[in-house]
Amino acid sequence: xxxxxxxxxALSVPEGENLVLNCSFxxxxxxxxxxxRQDPGKGLTSLLLIQSSQRExxxxxxxxxxxxxxxxxxxxxxxxQPGDSATYLCAVRRTGRRALTFGSGTRLQVQP
Amino acid sequence: xxxxxxxPRYKIIEKRQSVAFWCNPISGHATLYWYQQILGQGxxxxxxxxNNGVVDDSQLPKDRFSAERLKGVDSxxxxxxxxxxxxxxxxxxxxxxxxxxxxxxxxxxxTRLTVx
Numbered sequence: 001x002x003x004x005x006x007x008x009x010a011l012s013v014p015e016g017e018n019l020v021l022n023c024s025f026x027x028x029x030x031x032x033x034x035x036x037r038q039d040p041g042k043g044l045t046s047l048l049l050i051q052s053s054q055r056e057x058x059x060x061x062x063x064x065x066x067x068x069x070x071x072x073x074x075x076x077x078x079x080x081q082p083g084d085s086a087t088y089l090c091a092v093r094r095t096g097r098r099a100l101t102f103g104s105g106t107r108l109q110v111q112p
Numbered sequence: 113x114x115x116x117x118x119x120p121r122y123k124i125i126e127k128r129q130s131v132a133f134w135c136n137p138i139s140g141h142a143t144l145y146w147y148q149q150i151l152g153q154g155x156x157x158x159x160x161x162x163n164n165g166v167v168d169d170s171q172l173p174k175d176r177f178s179a180e181r182l183k184g185v186d187s188x189x190x191x192x193x194x195x196x197x198x199x200x201x202x203x204x205x206x207x208x209x210x211x212x213x214x215x216x217x218x219x220x221x222x223t224r225l226t227v228x
Contacts, residue, residue: 044155098167098207105154
């Protein structure tokens with residue numbers, strides 16, 4: 001059974017800092033991995049999707065990496081801003097399935 | 113394109129009452145998912161439809177939860193009777209095959225259920 005763990009559970013940083021969010025998964029037979037953002041009271045917004053054959057994806061100030069063999073992914077946020085404050089969720093899709101298995105998220109607070 | 117629509121956005125009921133949630137996926141998306149997100153946790157899959165057929169309902173508490181997707185478009189999730197532990201956000205998502213070969217999921221805003 002696939003399990004996804006995210007560390008840390010919560011993080012508070014001053015504006016302008018670069019930061020790294022971590023995600024680990026137990027079953028390396030994944031098809032892809034997605035990072036989502038969730039604002040309070042809102043649904044999930046997809047940030048980056050990495051296929052299992054890829055090592056990283058970039059979008060603006062966000063960079064996500066994937067090491068399938070070690071069961072790890074990181075989300076790097078450069079020059080953090082107060083608007084980045086949200087919960088970040090990591091989710092993996094197992095090979096042969098379409099449904100996602102989620103971690104519990106990292107709650108990020110960027111202080112102005 | 114229009115996103116995934118859900119209603120209602122909020123619902124408060126007493127335990128043992130029944131409740132229904134509605135979802136309208138992105139046009140053309142054949143796969144529809146219902147997830148349950150308890151406060152402080154990540155979403156957990158309840159049921160997955162491919163067109164109007166059920167693909168995976170292994171984590172759906174079938175003694176009280178039911179879902180249908182008539183005509184392969186809109187879907188309804190029902191809880192009867194509700195328990196206190198059903199308090200959560202119910203998220204609907206849809207996906208279709210993209211050129212990249214991925215089935216990227218798009219989520220609706222969710223329905224926040226409070227059972228008192």
